[in-house]
Amino acid sequence: MLAPQIPFDPQESPLSYAARLAGVHTGGRLVQFLKDFGIEPQDMAANKDEALSLLADLSGVALGDLRANAAVPVGKRTYDLRGELVAAEFLANPHTVFCPACLAEDDRSGWRRGHWEWSLSVVRTCSRHGIPLVRQAKGPWDDVFHELEYIVPERGEDLQALIKKAKPRSVSPHQEYVIRRLNGKAGPEWLDAQTLEQAVRATELLGVLVAYGPTQKLPELEADDWDHAGSIGFEFTSRGEEGIREALEAQFRKFDDASGTPGARKIFGCFYNALAHSKSLKEPGDIARILRDIVIENIAMPAGTKVLGVTLPERCLHTVASLAKDENLDSRTLRDVLVAASLIPEKAPAHYPIPLQKGRDVASRVKRIVNVSSLPDVLACARPLVDQLFADRMLTPIYYGRPGTKGRTQKAVDRDEIAMLVGKLHAKAVELDSENDGLVPVSKAAEKAKVPAVTVVHMILGGFLERVFRLAGQDGIAAVRVDPAEVKRHRATCSKGLSAMEAFAALKISRNILWRLVDRCPEEVSLAVNWIVGPDDEHRILWFDPAVVEDFKDRFIHPARLAELHGLQLWEVASRLKRRGVQPALLGEEVGENFYRTRDLKTDLFT
Known part of the structure; x- marks a missing residue:
């Protein structure tokens, strides 16, 4: 020694x-x-x-x-x-x-x-x-x-x-973590679960993506650049999967409006490539699994696609184009129905992901579409009854056709929904071989009792009528026969207050806006609905209290009604409200129309 x-x-x-x-x-x-x-x-x-x-x-x-x-x-x-x-x-x-x-x-x-x-x-x-x-x-x-x-x-x-x-700077928290770990001290749980090299590599690569973007070439980075990347990356990796997902999803959102169909390599660039082809790290660790999950959750890919070394066993997402191709549908019609179903935004880019099963469900609906113009024939009833069924939410409209194009946005109904409504009516009826003098069709009974035809349909489904029959050999609502005298006896019970059609007519709003207001109850700007329950409590008949509707009309008003009241153009009403700084009590994005408190409108605003 x-x-x-x-x-x-x-x-x-x-x-x-x-x-x-x-x-x-x-x-x-x-x-x-x-x-x-x-x-x-x-x-x-x-x-x-x-x-x-x-x-x-x-x-x-x-x-x-x-x-x-x-x-x-x-x-x-x-x-x-x-x-x-x-x-x-x-x-x-x-x-x-x-x-x-x-x-x-x-x-x-x-x-x-x-x-x-x-x-x-x-x-x-x-x-x-x-x-x-x-x-x-x-x-x-x-x-x-x-x-x-x-x-x-x-x-x-x-x-x-x-x-x-040398320019003074503080030690990177990433560097501090590495030294603490080598000194035997515990750190953030997710990082400690990785090998040291995996933890460092994941942190720095994520930091490069966040700080310098996906197109950054890694060999061009200097030591100070890597130090900065480590500091940035540690802000996310120190919070584990939650933090890493936050960074990766934020990067993904930058491509929400990109044209074409950007893939994982385009979106994540150097980060993805480094994890896919790392020479210094054969197993990149859990960071690869997290990125793979993000990719699979956000990018539509066919079965068999390889994502960071793992083959996708089945498709998880569709685009409009891939769904239309798989289901053999017109992509324009499919896109419009997907928008109506709130599965994609109105101006969704081509690569917008659609959950597999939800997309298939909508595609099935498209295949079952029955246009509103065809409903009187399919239901075998008059057009006014079709409108009443929509107003009372007994039929659910499917909207398609691009807004802003010439003509109205088209409406349709799911064929299965029609079959269910007619099936319920027929299930309440006893088969009749031939016409009977004491029995009449739904429309005739409504005319005799002086009630809307939809009220008779409600009476049947609610179990109020005992004498309900179905004429053999006929289909739809036209096949149903009822006793007009029995309809008259239940008229008072089943016709309280205002119907949905009467309510939205009184408020001068569409039925869609009316129901959105109902759905908001009991918010300040909303409408309460009442129900009549009969012998069959699975079906309820709605009605609106006239006093509630009148009270809403007194307290709230929308621009179209203001324009009508004061003889102004709609644009002029909107301009005056904006100049005075009057804020709506409820925004149109929520229910389809701006509603203002009448007490907020000064008397000289429209004079």
């Missing part, structure tokens, strides 16, 4: 310590010193176990202390660093890395020391002085020994110039 014994600095690398021993005991360079004591120089440069053991015996320093500050090779381009397996790319080699301020302090007190932290590529800022570390490219062959006394010629004023040139 050498004497005198030179203390080992806990922050020093074994290679630096060996160089100090050489300087103190021989006054010469490291290579000759190692040869003199039977230590293979290249083994020492590589921190091989045999070289470290010989150095421990020579210096009297515990082998564990030396090994803790070295990346010890355990396989081809694989190293053990304090129990963490890392690849060669994780290390700063072949660069010599140093802090000029640390070297200046060493110059004042003795021999220069190389810190073990500086050997890590992720360590780019001096934790003591808060300045960027200097990365010196490989020069002569003996640079592999990183002898700071010789390969960093700057001293005195020249070294001070390097210090002044």
Whole structure:
């Protein structure tokens, strides 16, 4: 063992310590010193176990202390660093890395020391002085020994110039995490569940995507760029999957309005490619699974598509084009119905994703579409009854046809919904072989009782009528026969207040707006609906209290009614409201029309 014994600095690398021993005991360079004591120089440069053991015996320093500050090779381009397996790319080699301020302090007190932290590529800022570390490219062959006394010629004023040139900055939280982890301290749960290299790689690559965008070429990034990327990425990876998803989904949203059908490589660019083709990291870790999930959840891809090495077993999403092709439908009609079903926005781009089953359900509806113009024939009833069935929500309209084009937006109904309505009516009826003098069709009974035809339909479905028959050989509502006298007896019970048609007519709004107001109940701007329940409580008859409707009409008003009341054009009403700064109590985006409180309208506003 050498004497005198030179203390080992806990922050020093074994290679630096060996160089100090050489300087103190021989006054010469490291290579000759190692040869003199039977230590293979290249083994020492590589921190091989045999070289470290010989150095421990020579210096009297515990082998564990030396090994803790070295990346010890355990396989081809694989190293053990304090129990963490890392690849060669994780290390700063072949660069010599140093802090000029640390070297200046060493110059004042003795021999220069190389810190073990500086050997890590992720360590780019001096934790003591808060300045960027200097990365010196490989020069002569003996640079592999990183002898700071010789390969960093700057001293005195020249070294001070390097210090002044450095821009102060705080240590990246990403760098701090790595050092804490190597010191045995726990960190964020998700990061700690990855290997150290996976955690570092995921953080930096995500930071590159967020900070520099998907088109950034990774080889063009400098050390300071990677340091910045690490800081940005750590904001997300430190919060685990939730944070990572937040960053990736935000990146995805940037392509919401992109033309064409951008894929994962277009959207995530360098981030996706690095995870798909990493040379330094065969298994990228959980970050790949998270990105794969994001891709599968947002991009329509056919079965068999490979996403980061995993084959998609079945399609999860459709676009309008792919759904139309699979279902053999006209894409324009399908798109319009998808908009009406709120599965896609009105101006959705071509790549907008549609959930597989929901898309198929809508496609099935399109195949079952019956145009409103055909409903009187299909239902076998008069057109006024069709309108009443829509008004009372006994039929649900399917809208299609592009808004803004010439002509009205078309409406249709699902054939299955029609069949269900007619089926329920027929189920209430007893089959009749021939006409009976005491029985009449629904329309005739309504005429005799002086009620809308839909009221008779309600009476049948609600179980109010006992004498309901279905004429054999006829279809639809026209086949139903009822006793007009029985209809008259239940007229008062089943015709309370205002019907839906009477309510929206009184308020001068469409039936769609009326029902949206009903759906908002009991919000301030809403309408309450009442129900009549008969013997069959599965069916209810709606009615509106005239006092409630009148009260709503007194308290709230919409621009079309204001224009009618004051003999103005609609645009002029809107302009005056805007100039006075009158805010609506309910926005049109919610119910289809702006509603204003009448108390907010000054008397001189429209005079």
